[in-house]
Amino acid sequence: MKLSLRQLEIFAAIAKTQNVSRAAERLAMSQSAASNALVELERLYDCPLFDRIGKSLHLNATGQGLLPLVEGVLAQARDIETYLSGGQLGPLSVGATLTIGNYLATLIIADYLRQHPEAPVALQVANTDAIVERLLRFDCDLGLIEGDVSHPDLLIEPWMEDELVVFCAPQHPLAQVAAADNAILASQDWILRERGSGTRGQFNRDIARHLPRLNVRLELEHTEAIKRAVESGLGISCLSRLALREAFRRGSLVEISTPQFDLRRHFFFARHRLRQPTAAARRLRELCLAFSAGADDTTGLQLPFIH
Amino acid sequence: MKLSLRQLEIFAAIAKTQNVSRAAERLAMSQSAASNALVELERLYDCPLFDRIGKSLHLNATGQGLLPLVEGVLAQARDIETYLSGGQLGPLSVGATLTIGNYLATLIIADYLRQHPEAPVALQVANTDAIVERLLRFDCDLGLIEGDVSHPDLLIEPWMEDELVVFCAPQHPLAQVAAADNAILASQDWILRERGSGTRGQFNRDIARHLPRLNVRLELEHTEAIKRAVESGLGISCLSRLALREAFRRGSLVEISTPQFDLRRHFFFARHRLRQPTAAARRLRELCLAFSAGADDTTGLQLPFIH
DNA sequence: GAAACATATCGATATTTTCGATAAGTAATA
DNA sequence: TATTACTTATCGAAAATATCGATATGTTTC
Numbered sequence: 256m257k258l259s260l261r262q263l264e265i266f267a268a269i270a271k272t273q274n275v276s277r278a279a280e281r282l283a284m285s286q287s288a289a290s291n292a293l294v295e296l297e298r299l300y301d302c303p304l305f306d307r308i309g310k311s312l313h314l315n316a317t318g319q320g321l322l323p324l325v326e327g328v329l330a331q332a333r334d335i336e337t338y339l340s341g342g343q344l345g346p347l348s349v350g351a352t353l354t355i356g357n358y359l360a361t362l363i364i365a366d367y368l369r370q371h372p373e374a375p376v377a378l379q380v381a382n383t384d385a386i387v388e389r390l391l392r393f394d395c396d397l398g399l400i401e402g403d404v405s406h407p408d409l410l411i412e413p414w415m416e417d418e419l420v421v422f423c424a425p426q427h428p429l430a431q432v433a434a435a436d437n438a439i440l441a442s443q444d445w446i447l448r449e450r451g452s453g454t455r456g457q458f459n460r461d462i463a464r465h466l467p468r469l470n471v472r473l474e475l476e477h478t479e480a481i482k483r484a485v486e487s488g489l490g491i492s493c494l495s496r497l498a499l500r501e502a503f504r505r506g507s508l509v510e511i512s513t514p515q516f517d518l519r520r521h522f523f524f525a526r527h528r529l530r531q532p533t534a535a536a537r538r539l540r541e542l543c544l545a546f547s548a549g550a551d552d553t554t555g556l557q558l559p560f561i562h
Numbered sequence: 563m564k565l566s567l568r569q570l571e572i573f574a575a576i577a578k579t580q581n582v583s584r585a586a587e588r589l590a591m592s593q594s595a596a597s598n599a600l601v602e603l604e605r606l607y608d609c610p611l612f613d614r615i616g617k618s619l620h621l622n623a624t625g626q627g628l629l630p631l632v633e634g635v636l637a638q639a640r641d642i643e644t645y646l647s648g649g650q651l652g653p654l655s656v657g658a659t660l661t662i663g664n665y666l667a668t669l670i671i672a673d674y675l676r677q678h679p680e681a682p683v684a685l686q687v688a689n690t691d692a693i694v695e696r697l698l699r700f701d702c703d704l705g706l707i708e709g710d711v712s713h714p715d716l717l718i719e720p721w722m723e724d725e726l727v728v729f730c731a732p733q734h735p736l737a738q739v740a741a742a743d744n745a746i747l748a749s750q751d752w753i754l755r756e757r758g759s760g761t762r763g764q765f766n767r768d769i770a771r772h773l774p775r776l777n778v779r780l781e782l783e784h785t786e787a788i789k790r791a792v793e794s795g796l797g798i799s800c801l802s803r804l805a806l807r808e809a810f811r812r813g814s815l816v817e818i819s820t821p822q823f824d825l826r827r828h829f830f831f832a833r834h835r836l837r838q839p840t841a842a843a844r845r846l847r848e849l850c851l852a853f854s855a856g857a858d859d860t861t862g863l864q865l866p867f868i869h
Numbered sequence: 870g871a872a873a874c875a876t877a878t879c880g881a882t883a884t885t886t887t888c889g890a891t892a893a894g895t896a897a898t899a
Numbered sequence: 900t901a902t903t904a905c906t907t908a909t910c911g912a913a914a915a916t917a918t919c920g921a922t923a924t925g926t927t928t929c
Contacts, residue, residue: 256571258639260884264563275907288887290908295885300646311895311906317646324645327838328638332565335631339607339624410719531634531838568917582876595918597877602917616926860880871929878923886915896905 260332263325265292270314303554319399323529326393334533344374347535350395350400352453353520354417356380357478358497360399363546367539374535377410383453388526396536398477399543400523402453412524415547419457419518420499421511423491436468444472444490446481458493461516482508493518566604567639570632577621577629589868622778630836633700641840651681654842657702659709659760661724661828663687664785665804667706670853674846679841690760697834703843705832706850709760719831722854726764726825728773728818730798741819744773751779751797753788765800768823789815800825 268278269289279289287446297303304318314322337345345369350362356378364378379389383402391408404411421440423429429439441464448455465468472490475481478498485492486507502508524540526532532540575585576596586596594694604610611625621629644652654674658667663685671685686696690709696702711718728747730736736746740818747769755762770776779797781786785805792799809815831847833839839847 256567256636256638256643258643259566259568260563261566263642276905284886286890286907287909288891291886294908300643302646307907308895319647321642324638324642328642329563331631331635331638331838332563335570335628335635336563336565336607338628338631339609341609410717411764412717527820529838531638531836583874591875591917594878594920598917601877614876616875627921859922873926873928875926876903876924882917882919884915884917886913887901887914888911890910892909893907895904897902897904899900899902 260329260543262292262296263329265289266296267310267322267325267329269293270304270318270325273312273314275312310407323393327529327531331531334531344371344535344538346375346377347397347533347539348379348394349399349539350375350379350381350386350389350397351399352383352386353380354401354454354478354495354497355399358495359522359543359546363539363542366542366546370542371535371538376535382451387525390525393527395531396526396530397520397539400525401520401522402456403523404523405502406440408528409525410528414522414524414543417520417522418496419454419461419493419520421462421491421493421513422485422499422503422508423511424488425506425509426488427491427509429491429511430509432511434514437515440513441466441468443472444470446475446484446490446492447471448475448478448481448494449474449476452476454494457518457520461518462483462493462513465516472477567636569599570636572596572800573603574629574632576600576619577611577632579584579624580619580621582619589654608744612845620673630700630834634838637840638838641838645841651678651842651845652840653682653684653687654840654846655684655701655703656706656846657686657688657693657696657704658706659690659693660687660715661708661761661785661804662706665802666829666853669844670849671799673849673853677849678842678845683842694832697832700834700837703837703840704846706829708827708829709763711832714825715835716832717835721829721831721850724827724829725803726761726768726800726827727770727803728798728800728820729792729806729810729815730818731793731795732813732816733795734798734816736798737816738819740820741821744822748773748775749777753780753782753791753797753799754778755785755801756781756783759783761801764767764825764827768825769800769820772823782830 265278265282268282271274272278272281275289275293276286279286282289283355293305302317304315304321305312306315333345337343342376349360349364355381360378360380364376368374368376379386379395381389383400383404386395386398386400387404387406387409390398395532399414401417420546421435429435429443432439447458473484475484478494481494481503482498491511499508499510503510526536572585572589575589576582579585579588582600583593586593589596600612609624611622612619613622639842640652644650656667656671664687667685667687671683675681675683686693686702688696691709693702693705693707694713694716695709695710697705706721710722721814728742736742736750739746754765780791782791785801788799788801789805789809791797793809798818800834806815806817810817831850833843
């Protein structure tokens with residue numbers, strides 16, 4: 256094993272800053288040592304990793320291919336270090352889509368923080384595309400996403416099942432109906448999430464397409480705002496059951512049964528194919544799975560599927 | 563980064579041999595150097611990894627947790643080394659179940675060897691449980707399996723769809739029938755794979771359970787033997803379409819349509835959760851996917867599903 | 870208790886890493 | 900063109916580390 260982790264660490268720092276001096280500074284070493292380490296790495300395998308254009312360095316194709324591999328090894332090595340230094344979990348950066356981030360991730364991460372008070376966590380809530388971007392740039396350790404993402408560099412793993420629910424205020428005429436057929440639904444005023452959100456996408460795909468017409472009275476970007484609008488009798492809506500659990504329990508909102516539609520969908524774990532999950536990421540994954548398994552009893556959510 | 567790959571390499575060797583002297587020998591270094599390296603690693607993190615019982619070492623709990631992590635890092639590091647030493651692919655060890663190993667893996671690995679003549683490959687064909695065992699022991703880089711395996715340490719990824727087919731000899735009365743109902747099937751002599759094979763398992767689950775009775779005339783452990791027995795008119799059988807492609811093309815065997823059953827099943831990639839796939843494993847995976855995509859046109863097999 | 874075998878330790882040596890100082894190159898600007 | 904400000908590369912010295920052979924120490928087996 257001619258390679259050393261130190262070399263890889265220095266290479267990664269130089270590759271990311273594109274600058275030996277700043278990399279050396281960040282690693283708390285002299286510029287000359289960093290320069291030496293890089294030259295030594297290239298000499299060792301007789302394989303240049305940077306193009307020298309005058310004073311500056313530019314990562315060449317070989318180097319670009321190497322960087323993600325090195326990032327992977329370093330992440331794992333850091334994981335080993337934290338494991339050995341007393342089993343504390345290292346820093347964790349999670350990305351979650353809006354529904355998951357607001358109604359699930361916060362609960363699970365609260366659990367995680369309770370069990371690992373020292374472990375630093377960053378939660379980024381954004382739409383699916385943004386989460387995917389961050390995963391690809393190694394800015395996120397783990398993504399919690401809804402909807403079908405398929406990217407060759409991402410590894411997608413099923414987590415749990417969710418479903419959308421059509422609902423209204425308890426005073427609304429539909430609150431007394433056993434089940435609402437398409438004709439009834441088409442005659443309603445709807446209050447919906449904005450176009451581009453995963454929830455709206457599924458609503459269009461699974462419900463709107465089957466209605467003769469659709470009367471959208473209001474589009475809002477926040478589920479809480481939608482719930483208040485529906486409570487006040489402005490119309491009916493369709494959101495994830497997760498966002499409605501409390502309101503259904505309190506009776507401030509009422510489910511409208513729509514057996515003609517299959518509104519189930521899946522949440523997924525996503526991570527970079529070349530990035531081994533850290534101990535912290537594995538721990539959070541465990542908590543996520545435990546949460547969804549436990550949720551069976553308490554929320555009426557279904558089991559995660561296995562394949 | 564206090565850790566070094568050399569240290570980890572020495573630790574892994576000692577942990578696996580449970581013996582400093584033999585580990586040192588294998589690493590072509592002195593016993594004292596190996597001993598020092600181990601002590602230094604434990605001192606560095608103030609964290610004993612072995613119980614010293616008299617003369618001998620025994621990996622303790624901390625060490626047992628560490629070993630898989632270290633194996634992962636080392637595998638990736640070796641991958642980086644091969645990448646830097648000219649892009650040659652490193653050694654690859656594939657495990658495949660019987661059907662896949664005999665009818666698919668050999669074709670794909672032939673492709674792989676044609677494209678990478680220098681790359682050493684080992685293919686192990688065994689039943690699913692044995693493959694899983696090897697994956698868990700890090701004896702295999704990649705498993706190609708059929709059937710539902712669910713193990714917390716394994717990562718399962720869909721590959722392609724396969725299906726079982728009921729078939730007979732062209733002279734057989736059923737060869738002229740448009741479709742065979744359950745009553746007809748129940749009256750036949752069957753020649754089947756042995757109990758415990760994945761194919762037989764699915765046959766029992768999806769067909770035998772729906773027949774009023776089942777007359778098993780012969781059980782054989784090899785698909786080729788079954789095909790010859792059916793060709794000679796001894797009875798009818800049910801095997802993967804993969805194993806029958808050639809025979810159907812030549813007309814030496816004939817498919818019996820059984821639309822009342824859904825005989826599809828999936829093949830999967832399986833690997834250890836803690837083991838980052840090597841460049842060689844990723845390459846083989848690509849070839850597998852390309853093969854199954856191409857197989858659409860030539861074999862009538864279906865696309866791998868996406869989730 | 871002796872022989873065989875294993876790990877741990879020690880001092881000496883070779884190797885590697887690191888540093889500061891300095892050389893040398895480029896780009897912007899006066 | 901000369902100057903300034905910024906890079907990366909190189910050199911020799913000093914410090915840190917890895918490795919070795921020899922030896923100490925401990926365990927098991929007979």
